[in-house]
Amino acid sequence: MSKLNIQNVGKIFERAASPTAALENVSLEIQENEFVTIVGASGCGKSTLLRILAGLEFRTSGDVLCDGASINSPGAERAMVFQHYSLFPWLTVIENIKFSRRLQINRQQISSSDVEVASGRADALLGLIGLDKVRNAYPNQLSGGMQQRVAIARALMGRPSVLLMDEPFGALDSQTREVMHDLILHIHRVEKTTIVFVTHDVEEAVYLGQRVVLMQPRPGRIHSIYPVPLAAQRTQEMKHTPDFRALRAEILQRIRESTGVSTDHDMLDKLNRAQVLG
Numbered sequence: 354m355s356k357l358n359i360q361n362v363g364k365i366f367e368r369a370a371s372p373t374a375a376l377e378n379v380s381l382e383i384q385e386n387e388f389v390t391i392v393g394a395s396g397c398g399k400s401t402l403l404r405i406l407a408g409l410e411f412r413t414s415g416d417v418l419c420d421g422a423s424i425n426s427p428g429a430e431r432a433m434v435f436q437h438y439s440l441f442p443w444l445t446v447i448e449n450i451k452f453s454r455r456l457q458i459n460r461q462q463i464s465s466s467d468v469e470v471a472s473g474r475a476d477a478l479l480g481l482i483g484l485d486k487v488r489n490a491y492p493n494q495l496s497g498g499m500q501q502r503v504a505i506a507r508a509l510m511g512r513p514s515v516l517l518m519d520e521p522f523g524a525l526d527s528q529t530r531e532v533m534h535d536l537i538l539h540i541h542r543v544e545k546t547t548i549v550f551v552t553h554d555v556e557e558a559v560y561l562g563q564r565v566v567l568m569q570p571r572p573g574r575i576h577s578i579y580p581v582p583l584a585a586q587r588t589q590e591m592k593h594t595p596d597f598r599a600l601r602a603e604i605l606q607r608i609r610e611s612t613g614v615s616t617d618h619d620m621l622d623k624l625n626r627a628q629v630l631g
């Protein structure tokens with residue numbers, strides 16, 4: 354049985370003037386422990402699909418299953434990480450990581466002996482994201498990359514089997530993103546979570562994904578699914594291999610076609626000539 358099964362999903366947002374078909378006939382099976390990335394032009398429904406998987410949005414048609422059961426609401430087995438870190442500024446790093454557990458304790462959903470286990474888990478996650486030294490710092494004392502690490506650790510606290518990531522590194526500079534890429538691949542290996550990762554960045558999608566799902570807009574649907582022909586253990590050097598470059602170029606070309614955007618070579622030529630003459 355697949356971990357996530359998206360069956361003919363459609364989503365229409367009813368607006369006063371005109372309804373928007375955000376998704377139409379989207380079908381995709383994702384296996385346990387797979388790392389799938391989703392790319393596509395703006396507005397092709399990537400976030401809507403992820404939110405439906407998270408149970409934050411409801412589909413108009415079709416079905417979405419996790420471990421064979423229909424997804425109709427958020428669930429502890431599915432955690433989501435957003436682009437903006439959404440940490441609680443009044444809590445320290447370790448308190449932020451433990452936050453979801455604290456809620457359960459307050460609601461008396463777990464016993465006090467579970468608290469120690471939870472503390473051990475929080476410490477282990479702190480080590481996994483490499484932030485032991487700042488466990489008592491507050492979010493505003495951390496860089497953006499560090500804050501996002503904390504957000505990832507917090508999402509992992511309840512041992513979700515699925516991690517849904519919506520452009521989690523979109524606000525970070527390129528060097529920090531590279532570090533985060535290797536970190537999330539490491540987390541994927543250690544935690545054995547199934548990861549669905551939405552991004553605008555084709556290079557990021559190819560580097561991280563075992564498969565890259567390319568979506569296209571109006572209406573949002575799947576254009577192609579590309580298996581990534583790279584070894585499971587990724588290294589930054591792989592970005593310079595012919596296989597990597599070819600796949601990146603192919604996907605970028607398809608995105609340009611789907612949006613009707615192409616390079617205006619005549620205009621570039623004129624600009625170049627004007628510069629030479631100037």
Ligand SMILES: Nc1ncnc2c1ncn2[C@@H]1O[C@H](COP(=O)(O)OP(=O)(O)OP(=O)(O)O)[C@@H](O)[C@H]1O
Nearest residue numbers: 366368373375394395396397398399400401402573
């Ligand atoms: N709450 C909403 N109400 C109405 N329309 C919406 C809503 N959310 C999304 N849409 C529309 O649905 C379509 C898909 O949006 P979605 O945000 O899923 O695309 P996306 O691929 O994630 O875009 P981006 O890459 O720009 O974040 C868009 O046309 C968007 O305007």
